Amino acid sequence: xxSVTQLDSHVxxxxxxPVLLRCNYSSSYSPSLFWYVQHPNKGLQLLLKxxxxxxxxxxxxxxxxEFKKSETSFHLTKPSAHMSDAAEYFCVVSLADGLTFGKxxxxxxxx
Amino acid sequence: xxxxxxxxxxxxxxxxQSMTLQCAQDMNHNSMYWYxxxxxxxxxxxxxxxxxxxxxxxxxxxxxxxxxLNKREFSLRLESAAPSQTSVYFCASSETPERGYxxxxxxxxxxx
Numbered sequence: 665x666x667s668v669t670q671l672d673s674h675v676x677x678x679x680x681x682p683v684l685l686r687c688n689y690s691s692s693y694s695p696s697l698f699w700y701v702q703h704p705n706k707g708l709q710l711l712l713k714x715x716x717x718x719x720x721x722x723x724x725x726x727x728x729x730e731f732k733k734s735e736t737s738f739h740l741t742k743p744s745a746h747m748s749d750a751a752e753y754f755c756v757v758s759l760a761d762g763l764t765f766g767k768x769x770x771x772x773x774x775x
Numbered sequence: 776x777x778x779x780x781x782x783x784x785x786x787x788x789x790x791x792q793s794m795t796l797q798c799a800q801d802m803n804h805n806s807m808y809w810y811x812x813x814x815x816x817x818x819x820x821x822x823x824x825x826x827x828x829x830x831x832x833x834x835x836x837x838x839x840x841x842x843x844l845n846k847r848e849f850s851l852r853l854e855s856a857a858p859s860q861t862s863v864y865f866c867a868s869s870e871t872p873e874r875g876y877x878x879x880x881x882x883x884x885x886x887x
Contacts, residue, residue, distance in 0.1 A: 673815075696873045707865065707880040708818075715873045754817060758872040762808050762833060765817035 668757050670766035678774045683742040685769045687755030690736060696758040697738045699729055702768075703751045711753075714738060725749070747773050778802070781866050781879035788856045788886045796851040796882050798866030806869045807849035808833075808876070809841060811862040818865060824849055856886045 671686040699711040712723025719731045755766040810818040820833030824843040867876040
């Protein structure tokens, strides 16, 4: 069985400060891991993916995530938040029968 | 533009009515998926199709049926809509799970 836990349902940061969105996973297999972003009333957009190559993965819009097998974590970070980063973020584990989604973290950017 | 196209974008149904949500992809992907999104629940898999001619149940299949009409199209049918099926429905496709998924823009369904 596999599961994904996003540790924070809401995260609020000030514009220009770092962003950290936390994700832990459990999987019986070597997982593929993803972060997706969903802006209000929009579909889901792939931010980045880990597929057993480099453990530090760079994505779009300045986001990156580090796969830590010993901690079963795949946290998403960005050095400096922008107002346009306000959105819902989903950590996702992939196996052959589809994706398992975390429940999402709502990122709020304070001006 | 290449991608996943869902129709309709919005729909209001009365309890007991039926409807079919359409999904088509033009990326020659083998696998297609239907998810529903509810507040605080993330996305939950309803049905998927690993290849043309096959379909399998996901986490929340009750009240739904699917048809993989050909490699491009994967439809989701509600035979007798219930208020509990009020949700946003997303179709997705993939070449392989490791490469990630492409999502459609969603169908917002309200059952009254």
